[in-house]
Amino acid sequence: MSKIRVVIAKPGLDGHDRGAKVIARALRDAGMEVIYTGLRQTPLQIVSAAIQEDADVIGLSILSGAHNHICPEVMRLLKEKGLDDVMVVVGGIIPDLDVTRLAEVGIHGVFRPGTSMQEIIDYITSHVRSRAETV
Amino acid sequence: MKTPAPEAATGSARSEEEAPDPAPGKSGEREASFTTISGRPIDRLYTRQSLAGWDEARDLGEPGQFPYTRGIHPTGYRGKPWTMRQFSGFGTPEETNLRYKHLLAAGGTGLSVAFDLPTLMGRDPDHELSRGEVGKCGVSIASLADMETLFDGISLADITTSMTINSPAPMLFAMYLVVAEQQGADWRTISGTIQNDILKEFIAQKEYIYPPRPSMRLITDVFGFSAAQVPKWNTISVSGYHIREAGATALQELAFTLRDGVEYVQYGVDAGLDVDQFVPRISFFFNAHSDFFEELAKYRAARKIWAHVMRDRFGAKSERSWKLRFHTQTAGVSLTAQQPYNNVVRVALQALSAVLGGTQSLHTNSLDEALALPTAEAATLALRTQQIIAHESGVAHAVDPLGGSFFLEKLTLDMEKGALDYFDTIDRMGGMVAAIERGFPQREIADSAYRYQQAVERKEKIVVGVNRFVEQGDRGVPILSIDEAAAARQIERLHALRRDRDHGRVRTALDDLKRAAEGTANTMTPLVEAARAYATVGEMCDALRDVWGEYEEQPMI
Numbered sequence: 001m002s003k004i005r006v007v008i009a010k011p012g013l014d015g016h017d018r019g020a021k022v023i024a025r026a027l028r029d030a031g032m033e034v035i036y037t038g039l040r041q042t043p044l045q046i047v048s049a050a051i052q053e054d055a056d057v058i059g060l061s062i063l064s065g066a067h068n069h070i071c072p073e074v075m076r077l078l079k080e081k082g083l084d085d086v087m088v089v090v091g092g093i094i095p096d097l098d099v100t101r102l103a104e105v106g107i108h109g110v111f112r113p114g115t116s117m118q119e120i121i122d123y124i125t126s127h128v129r130s131r132a133e134t135v
Numbered sequence: 136m137k138t139p140a141p142e143a144a145t146g147s148a149r150s151e152e153e154a155p156d157p158a159p160g161k162s163g164e165r166e167a168s169f170t171t172i173s174g175r176p177i178d179r180l181y182t183r184q185s186l187a188g189w190d191e192a193r194d195l196g197e198p199g200q201f202p203y204t205r206g207i208h209p210t211g212y213r214g215k216p217w218t219m220r221q222f223s224g225f226g227t228p229e230e231t232n233l234r235y236k237h238l239l240a241a242g243g244t245g246l247s248v249a250f251d252l253p254t255l256m257g258r259d260p261d262h263e264l265s266r267g268e269v270g271k272c273g274v275s276i277a278s279l280a281d282m283e284t285l286f287d288g289i290s291l292a293d294i295t296t297s298m299t300i301n302s303p304a305p306m307l308f309a310m311y312l313v314v315a316e317q318q319g320a321d322w323r324t325i326s327g328t329i330q331n332d333i334l335k336e337f338i339a340q341k342e343y344i345y346p347p348r349p350s351m352r353l354i355t356d357v358f359g360f361s362a363a364q365v366p367k368w369n370t371i372s373v374s375g376y377h378i379r380e381a382g383a384t385a386l387q388e389l390a391f392t393l394r395d396g397v398e399y400v401q402y403g404v405d406a407g408l409d410v411d412q413f414v415p416r417i418s419f420f421f422n423a424h425s426d427f428f429e430e431l432a433k434y435r436a437a438r439k440i441w442a443h444v445m446r447d448r449f450g451a452k453s454e455r456s457w458k459l460r461f462h463t464q465t466a467g468v469s470l471t472a473q474q475p476y477n478n479v480v481r482v483a484l485q486a487l488s489a490v491l492g493g494t495q496s497l498h499t500n501s502l503d504e505a506l507a508l509p510t511a512e513a514a515t516l517a518l519r520t521q522q523i524i525a526h527e528s529g530v531a532h533a534v535d536p537l538g539g540s541f542f543l544e545k546l547t548l549d550m551e552k553g554a555l556d557y558f559d560t561i562d563r564m565g566g567m568v569a570a571i572e573r574g575f576p577q578r579e580i581a582d583s584a585y586r587y588q589q590a591v592e593r594k595e596k597i598v599v600g601v602n603r604f605v606e607q608g609d610r611g612v613p614i615l616s617i618d619e620a621a622a623a624r625q626i627e628r629l630h631a632l633r634r635d636r637d638h639g640r641v642r643t644a645l646d647d648l649k650r651a652a653e654g655t656a657n658t659m660t661p662l663v664e665a666a667r668a669y670a671t672v673g674e675m676c677d678a679l680r681d682v683w684g685e686y687e688e689q690p691m692i
Contacts, residue, residue: 013255013265065272
């Protein structure tokens with residue numbers, strides 16, 4: 001089976017990238033192919049990166065409180081480009097109430113402070129539908 | 136390039152044979168080795184023998200005297216207690232103004248402004264990139280009009296204000312000065328701080344706009360302007376806080392922050408400023424993390440290193456240049472979303488280390504900050520934590536009460552040595568700007584962050600409620616939610632401002648600003664005029680973007 005391909009992205013104006021970088025390394029060390037977009041990516045740039053990299057998973061790192069604006073936009077663009085099967089997960093500071101809201105727009109998993117790297121690796125490995133297999 | 140594993144190299148080299156043996160051998164201990172949260176090995180016992188080469192007069196000295204290991208004041212907190220300065224800001228200027236009045240009424244003794252991300256990045260609220268971010272992480276300040284509202288009913292002559300702003304620091308400083316002027320406060324007597332520390336933005340927090348070299352020019356412009364016109368203002372707060380939050384060890388926080396300080400002084404000197412004119416207005420900002428003694432050693436070593444560097448490397452003559460003054464904030468990164476009430480205890484211990492380390496001012500985090508910005512109740516409890524330390528614990532009665540502890544003095548010596556080793560490495564690269572351009576501190580920090588996370592996963596480092604003593608079904612806490620209408624209100628107000636102001640005056644001020652940036656004139660003068668003309672933060676920052684362009688970092692994991 002080919003490697004799981006993950007795009008890790010930092011949308012919005014925030015520059016706190018510790019979480020994004022730590023999880024990118026952890027996924028890479030777990031055998032995944034990881035592409036880190038760098039900072040301040042718009043939803044369109046993130047979706048374009050996912051297309052270009054043939055990603056199975058998009059991981060969004062958001063700590064600024066802008067998740068209710070960014071996540072629906074990323075999901076809308078994915079749908080528009082016919083990439084409904086890409087799994088989108090979010091890590092960051094997300095209040096309880098918003099976890100439900102994000103699930104409603106199609107975000108697959110939300111990981112909050114204190115989540116272990118192994119938990120995220122296991123979640124992705126067991127839930128991802130490899131695009132290589134479905135094509 | 137890597138420095139020779141500073142944590143390990145400066146760690147204990149004492150062998151078991153030399154050590155007195157209070158326990159029945161290694162087998163009696165519950166761990167194979169004990170380390171600080173930064174991974175520095177800790178011996179079983181520290182004695183006089185641990186301090187080989189340590190000289191009490193030279194290394195410890197007296198409080199208020201060179202090298203200030205024991206603090207910069209001979210009387211410690213017996214003269215003046217630390218300033219309880221709670222960082223705060225959210226939503227519109229009106230909402231934040233109310234929170235400030237609440238904090239001052241509750242006994243806070245200084246203000247500290249948290250700006251939202253559009254302001255921090257020099258974008259107006261109606262800019263495309265500001266969508267979803269206006270008023271979220273802090274207060275939205277787009278122009279002088281917002282600054283007037285923010286300090287409405289608060290006398291700037293009687294209070295000191297710290298503003299956490301970096302790339303657009305000169306713009307917000309200019310607006311603050313104009314509000315002070317409107318209130319009739321004298322620029323020569325008002326005081327406060329702007330963070331204005333761009334190097335740690337490139338290293339850690341990543342809120343930069345312009346490339347490093349023009350960014351440094353803006354900072355030296357602030358140094359020069361303030362020395363002449365706002366002499367009591369702290370023109371920069373050289374910050375280790377964000378470096379630590381990004382994953383640095385205590386030693387890396389210390390080393391990179393002080394080396395940043397050296398870089399600013401060097402740029403000031405190169406710009407023709409007199410060391411003793413501007414260095415006394417440089418202040419520092421450290422993190423108070425959870426490893427109690429390691430943090431104490433960090434603050435004490437910081438004072439000692441700075442005193443030596445200023446006197447010996449830069450030839451500063453004034454004692455005021457030698458004294459390192461610092462603000463401290465407890466470690467946001469140590470807060471857990473799980474069992475959030477545990478955070479109150481973490482914050483109290485961290486705050487205690489800052490106080491025993493001799494901080495000049497302190498912010499204590501709120502218990503709910505791993506979830507959202509703090510509620511007024513949580514912020515009040517955080518302030519009460521400081522008041523209990525100040526008025527009930529008795530720790531502020533004697534100066535440097537832990538000074539002379541074998542353990543603490545050994546840690547302090549090792550911190551100093553480790554930091555100076557990093558200085559050598561960075562000097563060899565050609566200074567901090569050059570080191571940043573090749574990604575050195577960024578890589579060191581990312582490596583430490585990953586190592587720490589791995590240690591947590593392996594349960595070598597315990598986080599209560601996260602990887603031990605876990606409870607199912609956490610008790611929730613009330614959460615502050617930011618009114619989504621704040622953004623709409625700010626945009627509406629901005630559009631009204633753009634309609635009503637004197638357009639010719641704005642245009643002239645922005646043209647003058649560009650001309651200053653292209654040449655060598657001090658940019659602060661046209662910025663103050665632009666603020667008076669109600670030019671927006673976005674317009675001022677764009678004028679300089681036109682001249683200097685924007686910085687983009689190479690993504691690296």
